[in-house]
Amino acid sequence: MKYRQLTKEQFLELHHEFSEFLATQQIDAKEWTKIKKENALMAEKELNLFSDVVWEDVLTKTEYLEHISEYDINLFKCNSKEMIRIYIKLNNTNKSFLNAEDYSWFLKNPFDDSIDYFKASKKYSEDRNSEVFKLIEIGSQISKGELFLMISQLI
Structure with a gap:
């Protein structure tokens, strides 16, 4: 992980964007629920990857x-x-x-x-x-x- 994981509040704010991000990974809502229950490590990796994508975008735009x-x-x-x-x-x-x-x-x-x-x-x-x-x-x-x-x- 390059930056840090987004906070729970930040994930809630970016719920729609996170859903779109998961879709690009071919993960739908049902699959995501299964991953969270059965593969915590993979779920953590997805959260970290999304966090880095968001941070990279925000930081690149920061003047x-x-x-x-x-x-x-x-x-x-x-x-x-x-x-x-x-x-x-x-x-x-x-x-x-x-x-x-x-x-x-x-x-x-x-x-x-x-x-x-x-x-x-x-x-x-x-x-x-x-x-x-x-x-x-x-x-x-x-x-x-x-x-x-x-x-x-x-x-």
């Missing part, structure tokens, strides 16, 4: 990630050959990016002296999707890139 914590924001643009990172550091410990009011303040005052910006890029050290997946696993969220684009224009 932007963001990870927001109390005093830091990491923004990533995931190009095909390299990743661009913008790091935002809040030096005022009386404010927090996790507080809606303080976050709104940050958006209105991006040039405040208590905010530092750093920007860098790096080529992928392994395959692109694996690196994007690792960032998601440690808490990054897929985004549409609005904050990345806004901050990128500022700096």
